[in-house]
Structures are given as C-alpha cells and as structure tokens.
Amino acid sequence: MVCAAASHVQCCDLPDMQMSAKLLSALPFEWAQYQFMQMALTGIVILAPLFAILGCLVISNQMAFFADAIGHSALTGIALGVLAGLHEPLWAMLVFAVMLAAAIAWLRHKQLAPADAVIGLVMSGTVALGIVLLSRQGGFHRYARYLVGDILTIAPADVRRVGALALGVVLLLAWQYNRIVLVILHRPLAASRGVCVWRTELLFTVLIAVSVTLSIAWMGLLVINSLLILPAAAARNLARSAAAYVLWAVAISLTSGIGGVIASYYLSSATGATIVLCALLLFGVSVVVRR
Amino acid sequence: MSGECATGARREMAVPASRVACGACCTMVEQLGVRIHGRTILENINLHVHCGELLTIIGPNGAGKTTLLRALINELPHSGRLRFSAIRDGRSVAQAVIGYVPQKLDIDRSMPVTVMELFAAAAGRRPVFFGVSRRVRETAIHNLEAVEAGQLADRPLGRLSGGELQRVMLALALAPKPDILLLDEPLASVDHAGVAAFYRTVAAVRAQRDMAVIMVSHNLAEAARIATRMVFLNRTIVCEGAPAEVLAHPLVQATFGTSAWRVEAT
Numbered sequence: 001m002v003c004a005a006a007s008h009v010q011c012c013d014l015p016d017m018q019m020s021a022k023l024l025s026a027l028p029f030e031w032a033q034y035q036f037m038q039m040a041l042t043g044i045v046i047l048a049p050l051f052a053i054l055g056c057l058v059i060s061n062q063m064a065f066f067a068d069a070i071g072h073s074a075l076t077g078i079a080l081g082v083l084a085g086l087h088e089p090l091w092a093m094l095v096f097a098v099m100l101a102a103a104i105a106w107l108r109h110k111q112l113a114p115a116d117a118v119i120g121l122v123m124s125g126t127v128a129l130g131i132v133l134l135s136r137q138g139g140f141h142r143y144a145r146y147l148v149g150d151i152l153t154i155a156p157a158d159v160r161r162v163g164a165l166a167l168g169v170v171l172l173l174a175w176q177y178n179r180i181v182l183v184i185l186h187r188p189l190a191a192s193r194g195v196c197v198w199r200t201e202l203l204f205t206v207l208i209a210v211s212v213t214l215s216i217a218w219m220g221l222l223v224i225n226s227l228l229i230l231p232a233a234a235a236r237n238l239a240r241s242a243a244a245y246v247l248w249a250v251a252i253s254l255t256s257g258i259g260g261v262i263a264s265y266y267l268s269s270a271t272g273a274t275i276v277l278c279a280l281l282l283f284g285v286s287v288v289v290r291r
Numbered sequence: 292m293s294g295e296c297a298t299g300a301r302r303e304m305a306v307p308a309s310r311v312a313c314g315a316c317c318t319m320v321e322q323l324g325v326r327i328h329g330r331t332i333l334e335n336i337n338l339h340v341h342c343g344e345l346l347t348i349i350g351p352n353g354a355g356k357t358t359l360l361r362a363l364i365n366e367l368p369h370s371g372r373l374r375f376s377a378i379r380d381g382r383s384v385a386q387a388v389i390g391y392v393p394q395k396l397d398i399d400r401s402m403p404v405t406v407m408e409l410f411a412a413a414a415g416r417r418p419v420f421f422g423v424s425r426r427v428r429e430t431a432i433h434n435l436e437a438v439e440a441g442q443l444a445d446r447p448l449g450r451l452s453g454g455e456l457q458r459v460m461l462a463l464a465l466a467p468k469p470d471i472l473l474l475d476e477p478l479a480s481v482d483h484a485g486v487a488a489f490y491r492t493v494a495a496v497r498a499q500r501d502m503a504v505i506m507v508s509h510n511l512a513e514a515a516r517i518a519t520r521m522v523f524l525n526r527t528i529v530c531e532g533a534p535a536e537v538l539a540h541p542l543v544q545a546t547f548g549t550s551a552w553r554v555e556a557t
Binding site for chain 2: 193240243
C-alpha cells in the first residue's frame with residue numbers, strides 16, 4: 001500500500017505548512033487528518049496551476065513530445081546525481097535537464113535536424129543511459145519511485161523548496177507570456193515586434209524542463225507529460241479567448257489534481273497516474289460539452 | 292538627415308512625381324545577404340526607400356522575396372544591415388518602427404486568442420490572461436476601424452476569413468505607427484472585395500501617416516498600378532525603377548512572358 005510509505009514524514013515545523021494542515025484537518029474526512037495527505041494536497045495545489053499555464057503554451061507549440069523527452073531524461077539526471085554522490089538528485093536532474101533543453105532549443109533554432117528526430121534520439125538515449133547507470137550495481141528498484149512518482153512521501157521541506165522554484169517559474173512565465181504567445185502564433189510576426197525569437201524559445205524550453213523535473217519525484221516520469229497536456233487540451237475545447245483558455249486549464253488541472261489525490265487515497269493507487277485518469281475524464285467531458 | 296539620403300534622392304529622379312515624401316526620413320538596406328545551410332539565398336541587396344514611397348518587389352518563385360522581408364525584420368541571420376534615419380519631434384532617430392504583414396495561412400489558428408488579445412500580446416508584457424487594459428483596447432479599436440475591421444475586435448483569430456485576418460494583421464502592423472511597413476504577398480488568398488478594401492486602406496494610411504511601404508507581390512498588374520517604384524528580385528536586385536520601365540526590362544519579360552502582366556490585369 002502506497003500510504004504506508006508515508007510514515008516517515010516528519011512533523012510540520014514550518015508556519016505556512018501548519019496553516020494548510022490546520023485548514024485541511026478541519027475537514028470532516030478521514031484522509032484530511034493525515035499529514036501525508038495534507039502535504040500531497042498542498043503540493044498538487046502548487047503544481048497544478050503551473051502545469052496548466054505551461055500546458056496551454058506547450059500544446060500550441062509542438063512541444064509536447066519535447067516535454068516528454070525532458071521527463072524521461074530525468075533518469076540520466078538522477079544517475080548522474082547518484083554517481084556524483086549527491087544525497088538528493090534534484091539538483092543534478094535540474095542541471096542536466098536545463099542543459100538538455102538548451103541543446104534541443106539550439107538544434108531547433110539552427111534547424112540542423114528535424115525536431116522530432118532529434119527529440120526521439122535524445123529521449124531513447126537518455127532513458128537507456130539512465131537505466132544502464134542506475135542498474136549497474138543492481139538495485140534499480142530503489143529508483144522505481146521516479147517512474148511512477150510518490151507524492152505521498154513528500155516532506156514539508158520538499159513542498160517548500162518546490163513551491164519556491166514553482167513560484168519563480170510562474171513569475172518568469174507571466175513576464176514572458178505575451179512574447180511566447182506571439183512566437184507560437186507566428187515567428188516572423190513576433191520578430192517584427194522586436195521579440196528575440198530564439199531567446200524567448202530558449203527561456204520557454206528551460207522553464208518546461210525545470211517544471212517537469214521539479215515534479216518527477218511526485219508524479220512519476222511515465223505520466224508527467226499527460227498532466228501538462230490534458231488540462232490544456234480540455235480547455236481548448238471550452239475556451240474562445242486566451243483568458244478563458246488559461247482559466248479553464250487551471251480549473252481543470254486543480255480539479256483533477258485534488259480529485260486524483262483523494263481518489264488515490266481510497267483506491268490505494270499511485271497518485272500521479274490517478275490524477276492523469278481524472279484529467280482524462282474531464283477531457284472527455286469537455287469533448288462532450290463542445291458538441 | 293544624413294548625406295546618403297540626399298545622394299539617394301538624386302539617384303532616384305525617375306521616381307514618379309505623385310509620391311508623397313516628407314524628405315525627413317529614409318531607409319537604406321546595405322549589402323544585405325542571406326545564406327542558409329551554406330546556400331546563398333540573397334546577396335548584395337542595396338535598397339533605398341523614402342517615406343511616402345510604395346516599393347513593390349516582384350520576382351520568380353524562389354527568388355528570395357519573402358526571405359528578404361524576413362531578413363529586414365531580423366528574423367533571419369543575415370549579412371549587411373538596415374539603416375534608418377529620421378527627424379522626429381525635432382530629434383534625429385536611428386531606430387525604425389517596423390510594421391509587418393505576413394503571408395496568410397501560416398498563423399496558428401487552433402490557439403484560442405481573440406483579435407483584441409493579439410493586440411494586447413503585441414502591446415506589452417501584461418499577460419493576456421489577466422485581460423486587456425483600456426488603453427490597449429482603445430488603440431486597437433481605433434486601428435481596426437481604420438482598416439474597416441472594428442467589428443472583429445472580440446472574434447477568435449481562428450474564425451476569421453482570409454480577408455478579415457489580413458486586415459487585422461494590417462491594423463496590428465499600424466500600431467504603433469511604423470516608419471516602414473512590410474507587406475509579404477498580403478493578398479495571396481483573399482477574395483476580390485477583400486483585395487480592394489486592403490489596397491484602399493494601404494493607400495490611405497500611406498498618405499496620412501507618411502511611411503515607407505515595401506510590398507512583395509505576385510500580381511504584376513496590381514503591383515504596377517499601386518507602386519511608386521518597382522524592384523525585380525532574383526537572388527539579387529536585377530533591376531529597379533518606375534513600374535513601366537521594370538516591366539519592360541528584357542529579363543522581367545523573359546521571366547514572366549512579354550504580356551503576362553497584361554493578361555493578369557484582365
């Protein structure tokens with residue numbers, strides 16, 4: 001049972017965590033009393049809006065496949081972190097993902113090779129390299145949690161660290177949002193408005209890499225991409241303006257995130273995958289509503 | 292006002308007298324060249340355009356017409372440079388505001404964005420999902436009305452017809468007021484009524500706002516009718532001058548046929 005793994009979570013000692021914990025424990029549900037559920041819900045409320053906004057741009061820019069590749073490359077990042085003897089592979093993953101994102105953005109910019117082919121090569125290459133490095137001494141199972149994710153074991157310190165990074169990404173994204181929209185709509189048009197297309201794409205690519213990497217340990221690299229794509233795809237079915245598009249995506253992402261965490265408690269299932277199924281359900285609803 | 296501008300003006304004595312020139316600004320393209328993957332697309336392009344002029348660029352397919360415009364807006368890496376000088380509010384200005392109307396059809400129509408949000412995205416950094424400020428809204432409406440498209444302000448981009456989208460792109464290119472307006476075959480897929488409305492608008496804004504217009508065109512008759520000057524481009528500038536002169540040039544006739552442009556005119 002996944003929930004049992006959460007027993008090691010230490011006490012809330014941070015004031016902001018105490019607040020969200022108090023609010024949740026006031027709810028008349030069994031799950032609301034457990035600290036691991038409180039942390040998981042806080043975590044998902046931080047990540048869901050970030051993924052929704054990013055997703056709105058990702059699916060408009062043929063970047064979905066790229067985001068998937070970044071998720072998979074996290075395995076190599078973890079392996080490099082382990083090789084370097086780091087206790088926590090997050091930083092190694094971040095550095096590796098950012099470097100990879102920059103490399104892919106550069107190849108795209110130079111039009112040196114068809115983007116899909118490059119991304120496909122990078123994806124299979126990094127996954128294979130990651131598995132080889134991590135399984136070398138036996139004991140690959142220790143890293144299996146990165147494949148399916150484990151949001152129920154996150155500690156308050158994790159939530160805080162990821163929350164700070166996520167806030168930074170959202171602020172950068174809001175600052176660059178209009179420029180990214182112009183580049184997506186029409187690159188020459190963006191260039192004529194004084195937007196440096198290459199720099200904007202590089203920043204956007206790096207922001208995707210950071211966001212995906214941040215949440216790998218929580219969501220699992222097998223399903224992380226769906227969390228990016230599904231809420232935005234559903235929102236497209238419902239929205240006619242850019243404002244409504246983002247609002248719908250955030251609402252759908254939050255609903256499926258919170259719903260998925262609670263459902264996984266009752267089903268004792270892996271949380272990331274349960275969230276994705278909730279998002280898929282909402283996507284189905286959006287298709288029906290559009291008709 | 293630099294010395295080159297005066298020289299340029301002398302060189303272009305053949306330009307029709309109908310052109311409206313403020314005489315205070317000029318755009319010079321110097322030694323522009325573009326190479327992509329080791330292949331030369333454009334080389335040795337020298338152009339000199341005054342405000343009030345309407346320069347049309349004609350040439351065979353693959354001549355580099357679109358590439359030239361994309362180099363001028365700095366989207367493509369290129370050699371050479373674009374120099375601009377003007378006197379604005381009594382001060383000399385070296386940075387041109389460029390308006391650009393792309394070819395139709397290659398805009399991402401599947402993304403939910405309204406016309407108004409497109410203006411807001413181009414106007415500043417306030418994220419479009421926070422709504423459109425009143426200032427941006429008023430400017431956008433004003434510019435849309437100037438191109439007979441005021442009623443399109445809140446329509447999603449994906450639901451505009453070809454002609455409507457082109458007029459919206461023109462309105463966008465006019466905000467803020469450009470010194471140079473670049474039009475890349477803006478009417479390739481627009482219906483007849485749309486073409487007339489578009490040219491009416493271009494003529495009106497050129498007269499009112501005193502800007503240089505550079506337009507790539509496939510329609511020789513139309514290009515000749517509205518241009519003050521014409522350039523025949525084929526990897527480099529083959530010839531330039533008054534439209535009638537350019538169309539009479541042997542190389543132009545060899546490319547398009549001796550009577551091609553008259554046939555298209557009917």
